[in-house]
Amino acid sequence: MANFNFNKVILGGRLTADPELKTTPSGISVTSFTIAVNRRFGAKAGAEEPQADFFNVTAWRQTAEFITRYFRKASSICVMGSIQTRTWIDQQGMKRFATEIVADEAFFVDAKSESPLAVQQAAAMYSQNAYGQAPAMGQAPSYMPDNYGSYGSPAPAPAAAPAPANGGYAAAPAPKFEEIADDDELPF
Numbered sequence: 001m002a003n004f005n006f007n008k009v010i011l012g013g014r015l016t017a018d019p020e021l022k023t024t025p026s027g028i029s030v031t032s033f034t035i036a037v038n039r040r041f042g043a044k045a046g047a048e049e050p051q052a053d054f055f056n057v058t059a060w061r062q063t064a065e066f067i068t069r070y071f072r073k074a075s076s077i078c079v080m081g082s083i084q085t086r087t088w089i090d091q092q093g094m095k096r097f098a099t100e101i102v103a104d105e106a107f108f109v110d111a112k113s114e115s116p117l118a119v120q121q122a123a124a125m126y127s128q129n130a131y132g133q134a135p136a137m138g139q140a141p142s143y144m145p146d147n148y149g150s151y152g153s154p155a156p157a158p159a160a161a162p163a164p165a166n167g168g169y170a171a172a173p174a175p176k177f178e179e180i181a182d183d184d185e186l187p188f
Contacts, residue, residue, distance in 0.1 A: 007082040009101050011055055012109060013037035015075050021068040031064040032100075033057055035077065057081070059103040067106050076109035 013035040021031050039051040057079055059067050071077055081103040090096050 008080070009083055010078065010080050011035055011037055011057070011101060012076070012078040013052075013055070015071055015073055015077060016054065018073050019064075019068045019071060021064060028061060029064045030058065030060050031068050032059075033067070035079065056098070056100040057103050058100055059106065063103055063106055067103075070108070071106075078107040078109050079103040080105040080107075 016034040016036050019031045019033040021029055023029055033056075035055050035057055036052045037055065039053060059079075059081075067077070079101065081101050084100060084102050086098045086100075088096050
């Protein structure tokens with residue numbers, strides 16, 4: 001029989017507190033937090049109070065930095081990682097056990113309008129550069145293919161024209177769509 005080892009966890013829930021970024025003595029970023037995950041079914045049928053499980057999660061390096069920057073208490077989060085267990089002897093000589101999720105990846109779950117205000121503010125900062133400034137003049141706002149809107153025909157050679165006043169980038173023409181009068185002509 002083949003040796004099969006698989007340890008993968010996917011959790012989606014809400015943070016119970018603001019995650020706090022810490023650094024190990026060797027300079028590695030780490031954060032630990034708890035996720036509350038509602039159970040699909042309560043203990044009793046028709047129970048009014050929702051039941052939840054609380055999972056301890058640890059994230060390292062870039063994942064820890066991402067989580068502490070963009071998530072706050074009550075933020076919805078999805079983490080993917082693995083379950084790990086630890087044992088140690090406490091100060092009273094008792095053997096202790098801990099089971100936790102080590103997050104390899106974290107994802108946004110809430111729509112922008114549903115997330116807490118602090119998360120929205122952090123996400124707004126994400127669109128700015130590392131110095132908190134908008135993109136510099138002459139920096140492309142987004143990628144636009146050269147033959148956008150040409151529909152298979154080669155793009156005509158651009159004529160020499162004066163540089164536009166908006167940082168050197170001309171507005172691309174909107175694509176031309178064919179209007180279909182009858183739904184029967186749709187390909188799907």
